[in-house]
Every structure is written in C-alpha cells, then in structure tokens.
Amino acid sequence: MTYTEVRFKIKPKEEGTQILIAQLDELGFESFVEENNQLKAYIKTEHLSTLNIDDCQIFHNSDFELSYTLHDIEDVNWNQTWEDNFKPVYITSNCVIRAPFHKAFNVEHELIIEPKMSFGTGHHPTTHMMMEMLLEENLKHLSVLDMGCGTGVLSILSEKLGAKHILAIDIDEWCFINTLENKDRNQCKNITVKQGGEELIEGQFDVVLANINRNILLEQLPVYNRHLKKGGKVFLSGFYENDLSKIDDVCQELDLNCVKYQLKNDWICAKYMKN
Known part of the structure; x- marks a missing residue:
C-alpha cells in the first residue's frame, strides 16, 4: 500500500506542531514523526487525493508560518517508526506512559x-x-464511560485509579483493536471495549470522558448527559479555547455546571458536574 509522507515546517514550532498534529489527525493522517525541525505526517495516498491540506484551520491563522512538501513512499515500517520516535511521557511525578520497548x-x-x-x-x-x-479524582468503585477511547489510555488510567467498570467506545477499527490490546497489556479486567458510536452506550455512569472534537461534543453531549448519574462528572477536551463558550452553553442547557477548566497551548480541558 502506498503512503504519502508530508513534511511540514512550522513557526513557532512547539505550539504549532501540537495544533497541526491534532488537525491532521482529524483529516485522517495516521502517524507523525518530529525530526530535524520538521514534522513528518503519513497518510494513505488514495485518501490524500480526496483532501485539501490547506483546509486545516492553522493555515488560516496568522500566528503561524507553514510550508510543506509531498513525498510518495511504500511499505512503511510503522513499528520501527513508533519505536524510534515514541518517548515516555510523565503526566505527573507518579504517572508515566511508556511503550513496551x-x-x-x-x-x-x-x-x-x-x-x-x-x-x-x-x-x-x-x-x-x-x-x-x-489523577485528582477518587474513582474507587465508580463507573466510567470513555467516548472516543483512542489507545484506551484514559480507560486504563481509570481502572488503575479504582474504577469498577469502564465502557470504552470508538468508531475507528484501529482504535478499537488498539484499546483491546492495550487493556490486556496493562492487565486490565474492568474495561469493556466496543466499536461504534453513541448508540452503543448502555446504563448509567458516574464519570464520562470525552476527548474528541468540538462538533462531535456539541452533537453528543445530550446523549452523554442522559447516561450520566445525578452528581456525576463529565470531562471534556479536544477543542480550542475559543470554542469553550459554545461547549459551556450546551452544558448549561443540560444542567451541567463547569467546576474547573485547564488551558494548554490553546487547547481546553473542562470538568462539569451534573446537578
């Protein structure tokens, strides 16, 4: 299968790279490598032909300077790519994410x-x-819904923090398979993984986690709320600071009150509680 490698140069680099990766991920890019002051992003050539990279919001943001070039490649060794570029991540002094190698x-x-x-x-x-x-929460004996679970990292952390039942859902097959593998890799016993959308949510939950994007959050928040227990908490991320007011308006209509939010590189993470 043929892939295209897109090499981006961006200034300012640190802040711009994180924003660019998130926006390219939404377009369907599958892997990213930071190398020699540039970002290499990989996507199936067939899929790239249906996209316009310049549609990414960051290209229309005057705070950043961007350029890119396209390079066709074949037979990408994804495992080697990850091993060469995936570094351990300290979330706090007592929490680390690492790869098996x-x-x-x-x-x-x-x-x-x-x-x-x-x-x-x-x-x-x-x-x-x-x-x-x-990591600030006591999840002991609580039930957790993880929407858009990706690698399953939030579900896995929830179990390590004491959650008794976690339902992890993602519409993407790669994410579904990856979460299954990662939960087994971490010897998790309390995580159920499903492939699909919000129609797969069953039951009531003490905690809802949704790190997706603004449009999906705005559309699905009423569904999450129906499955959230009174006094339950919703953690939302995947949207920019200038979208917080839109998210907050919908949450207020659902009787969800913002009790905390955090800002990092223009991205927001917000915590809401159901009255």
Whole structure:
C-alpha cells in the first residue's frame, strides 16, 4: 500500500506542531514523526487525493508560518517508526506512559501503551490534561464511560485509579483493536471495549470522558448527559479555547455546571458536574 509522507515546517514550532498534529489527525493522517525541525505526517495516498491540506484551520491563522512538501513512499515500517520516535511521557511525578520497548519506571501509575496509528499517547495537550484531571479524582468503585477511547489510555488510567467498570467506545477499527490490546497489556479486567458510536452506550455512569472534537461534543453531549448519574462528572477536551463558550452553553442547557477548566497551548480541558 502506498503512503504519502508530508513534511511540514512550522513557526513557532512547539505550539504549532501540537495544533497541526491534532488537525491532521482529524483529516485522517495516521502517524507523525518530529525530526530535524520538521514534522513528518503519513497518510494513505488514495485518501490524500480526496483532501485539501490547506483546509486545516492553522493555515488560516496568522500566528503561524507553514510550508510543506509531498513525498510518495511504500511499505512503511510503522513499528520501527513508533519505536524510534515514541518517548515516555510523565503526566505527573507518579504517572508515566511508556511503550513496551521502554524500560520500566518505578512509579505508582505506569501505563504501557503501544499506540499503533491511534491518537492518545499523552504527548498531546488534550490527553495530558485529561489525565492530569483524572489523577485528582477518587474513582474507587465508580463507573466510567470513555467516548472516543483512542489507545484506551484514559480507560486504563481509570481502572488503575479504582474504577469498577469502564465502557470504552470508538468508531475507528484501529482504535478499537488498539484499546483491546492495550487493556490486556496493562492487565486490565474492568474495561469493556466496543466499536461504534453513541448508540452503543448502555446504563448509567458516574464519570464520562470525552476527548474528541468540538462538533462531535456539541452533537453528543445530550446523549452523554442522559447516561450520566445525578452528581456525576463529565470531562471534556479536544477543542480550542475559543470554542469553550459554545461547549459551556450546551452544558448549561443540560444542567451541567463547569467546576474547573485547564488551558494548554490553546487547547481546553473542562470538568462539569451534573446537578
């Protein structure tokens, strides 16, 4: 199968790269490598022909300077790509995400994640903030819904924090398979994984996690709310600071009150409680 490697140069690099990765992920890019002051992004050539990279919002943001070139490649060794570029991530001093090929860490919460092509390794600000907020919670004996579970990293952390039942849902087949593999890799027993959308949600939950994107959150928040227990908490991320007011308006209509939010590189993570 033929892939296209798109090489991006962006200024300012650190902030711009994180935003660009998130937006390219939404377009269907499957893997990212930061190398020699550039970002390499990989996508099936067939899929790229249906897209316009310049439609990414960041190209219309005057705060950033971007350029890119296209390069056709074949037979990408994804495993080698990840091993060469996936570094361990400290969420806090007692929580680390690492890949199976990294040495073990002597910390309270060690999560072993083989990311494959799905999003959610702790490198992106949204995943990092969601995990930071979860680490402040007492999830002992609680039920958790993880929508758009990606690698399953939030579900795995929830079990390590004491959750008795976690339902992890993702519409993407790669994410579904990856979460199954990662939950077994971390010896998790309380996680149920399903492939599909919000129609698969059953039962009531103490906690809802949704690190997706603004449009899906706005559409699905009423569904999450129907499955959230009174006094339950919703953790939302995957949207920018200028979208917070839209998210907040919908949450207020659903009687969900914002009790905390965190900002990192223009991304928001917000915590709501159901009255």
